[in-house]
Amino acid sequence: MTVYFPEVSKVLYEGKKTDNPLAFRYYDPQRVVGEKTMEEHLRFSVAYWHTFVAGGKDMFGSDSAQRPWDNLTDPMEIAKARVYAAFEFMEKMQIPYFCFHDVDVAPEGSNLKESLKNLDEIAALMKELMAKTGKKLLWGTTNLFSHPRFMHGAATSPNADVFAYAAARVKHTMEITKELGGENYVFWGGREGYETLLNTDLKLELDNLARFLHMAVDYAKKIGFTGQFLIEPKPKEPTKHQYDYDVATVLGFLRTYGLEKDFKVNIEANHATLAGHTFQHELRLARVNGILGSVDANQGDELLGWDTDQFPTNVYTTTLAMYEILLNGGLAPGGLNFDAKVRRGSFEPVDLFYAHIAGMDAFAHGLLVADRLLTSGALEEFVADRYRSYRSGIGEQIVQGKVGFEELSAYALEHDQITLGSGRQELLEAILNRYILEV
Ligand code: XUL
Numbered sequence: 045m046t047v048y049f050p051e052v053s054k055v056l057y058e059g060k061k062t063d064n065p066l067a068f069r070y071y072d073p074q075r076v077v078g079e080k081t082m083e084e085h086l087r088f089s090v091a092y093w094h095t096f097v098a099g100g101k102d103m104f105g106s107d108s109a110q111r112p113w114d115n116l117t118d119p120m121e122i123a124k125a126r127v128y129a130a131f132e133f134m135e136k137m138q139i140p141y142f143c144f145h146d147v148d149v150a151p152e153g154s155n156l157k158e159s160l161k162n163l164d165e166i167a168a169l170m171k172e173l174m175a176k177t178g179k180k181l182l183w184g185t186t187n188l189f190s191h192p193r194f195m196h197g198a199a200t201s202p203n204a205d206v207f208a209y210a211a212a213r214v215k216h217t218m219e220i221t222k223e224l225g226g227e228n229y230v231f232w233g234g235r236e237g238y239e240t241l242l243n244t245d246l247k248l249e250l251d252n253l254a255r256f257l258h259m260a261v262d263y264a265k266k267i268g269f270t271g272q273f274l275i276e277p278k279p280k281e282p283t284k285h286q287y288d289y290d291v292a293t294v295l296g297f298l299r300t301y302g303l304e305k306d307f308k309v310n311i312e313a314n315h316a317t318l319a320g321h322t323f324q325h326e327l328r329l330a331r332v333n334g335i336l337g338s339v340d341a342n343q344g345d346e347l348l349g350w351d352t353d354q355f356p357t358n359v360y361t362t363t364l365a366m367y368e369i370l371l372n373g374g375l376a377p378g379g380l381n382f383d384a385k386v387r388r389g390s391f392e393p394v395d396l397f398y399a400h401i402a403g404m405d406a407f408a409h410g411l412l413v414a415d416r417l418l419t420s421g422a423l424e425e426f427v428a429d430r431y432r433s434y435r436s437g438i439g440e441q442i443v444q445g446k447v448g449f450e451e452l453s454a455y456a457l458e459h460d461q462i463t464l465g466s467g468r469q470e471l472l473e474a475i476l477n478r479y480i481l482e483v
C-alpha cells in the first residue's frame with residue numbers, strides 16, 4: 045500500500061522539554077484533566093477540505109502544495125487515494141475525528157445522479173477504513189457554495205430549482221453522514237446572504253432558509269439520524285452580508301422560526317473576529333444560551349480583514365476558549381475541528397503535521413491553564429463578588445421580579461449616595477498571564 049507520509053512515524057507526547065518538532069509537548073491524549081482525558085476533552089478533528097484537497101491556490105497564484113495523493117489522473121482514483129492519505133494522517137497524528145463536505149471526498153459527476161453515486165462509492169471506502177482504524181466522523185456537510193448554480197444562494201436562491209437541487213444534496217449527505225455514524229451535521233450558509241438589497245427579497249429569503257432547515261429536521265427524524273444539527277455563523281465572505289452573521293443573529297433567527305430546539309452553533313474563531321467579536325465572546329454567548337455545540341478551531345490575522353483560516357497557535361485565545369468549553373461541560377457530541385490551512389508557502393506534506401501539532405498543543409495548553417484557573421476560582425470568585433448586590437436586598441428583589449419602577453424610585457430616593465467597586469481589569473489580566481506562563 046502506498047505510504048503518503050514516509051517521513052513521519054506516529055506523533056507522540058514527549059513533554060515540553062523535547063526538541064523533536066514531530067512530537068507533542070502538551071497534548072498527552074490519556075492524561076486526565078479534571079474528570080476526563082485530554083482526548084475526551086478536546087475531540088480533535090481534521091478538516092478534509094483544507095488538509096487533503098486544497099492545494100494552496102489563491103487569487104494571485106495557482107496551487108503550490110505537494111500532495112502526493114493528487115499525482116493521478118482519474119478523479120475517482122484521486123478521491124480514493126485521498127481517503128488512504130487521510131486515514132494515514134489521522135493515525136499518525138492521533139486525531140480521532142474528521143469532517144468533510146460532500147464535494148471534498150468525491151468528484152462531481154456529469155449529472156446529479158452520478159455525483160451522488162460517486163459519493164456513495166467513496167463513503168463505502170471510508171466506512172471500511174473507519175472500521176479498521178476506529179476513526180470517527182465528527183460532522184458531514186454539503187457544499188452549497190462552490191458550483192456556479194449557487195451563485196445567488198442555495199436555500200435563499202431566487203430560483204426554486206436551486207432550492208430543490210440543494211435539498212437533494214443535503215438529503216444525500218445527511219444519509220451518508222448517518223451511514224458513517226457522524227455525530228453532527230453542519231449548515232454553513234456559504235452563499236446564503238446578499239450582495240445588494242436592490243435585487244433582494246430579504247423576507248422571502250429568510251423564510252425560505254427557515255423552510256429548508258425545517259425540512260432537514262423533518263427528514264432527519266424520518267430516517268432516524270440523531271446527530272446534532274449545527275449552524276456555523278459567519279458575517280461576510282463570500283457574500284457581502286451573510287444571514288448567519290454571528291451567534292446573536294443566529295439565535296434570533298432560530299427563535300423567530302421555531303428552530304431553537306433543533307440547532308446549536310458551530311463557532312469558528314476567525315468568523316467571530318470577522319464579525320467584530322472575540323472568539324470568547326461568541327463562545328460565551330452561545331454557552332449561556334445553551335447552544336454551544338462545536339468549534340471550528342482556527343485563528344485569523346489581526347491585520348487582515350478576511351478569513352485567513354490559520355492554525356490556532358495563540359495560547360491566550362485557546363485558554364479563553366477552553367475556559368468557556370469547560371464551563372459548558374465540554375463540547376460532545378461536538379469537537380474541535382481544525383478548519384485551518386497551512387500557509388501557501390508551507391507547501392511540503394510535513395507542514396501539515398507541524399501545523400496540526402501546533403494547533404493541538406495550543407489547545408492542550410489552553411485546557412491545562414483553563415482547568416487550573418477554574419479550580420483556583422480566581423476569576424469566577426471575583427465575578428461572583430462583583431455582582432453580589434443582586435443576591436440580597438433590593439438587587440435580590442429585582443432578580444425575583446418583586447419590584448417595578450415605582451418601588452425602585454422610592455428606594456433610589458433613600459439610597460442615592462452610591463459606592464462602586466473597581467473592575468480590576470489589569471489585575472485580572474495579570475492573573476491570566478500568570479496562569480498561562482506557569483503551565
Ligand atoms: C467557511 C467555513 C466552512 C464551514 C463548512 O468559512 O468555515 O468550511 O466550516 O462549510
Ligand code: CO
Pocket residue numbers: 232276312340383
Ligand atoms: Co468553518
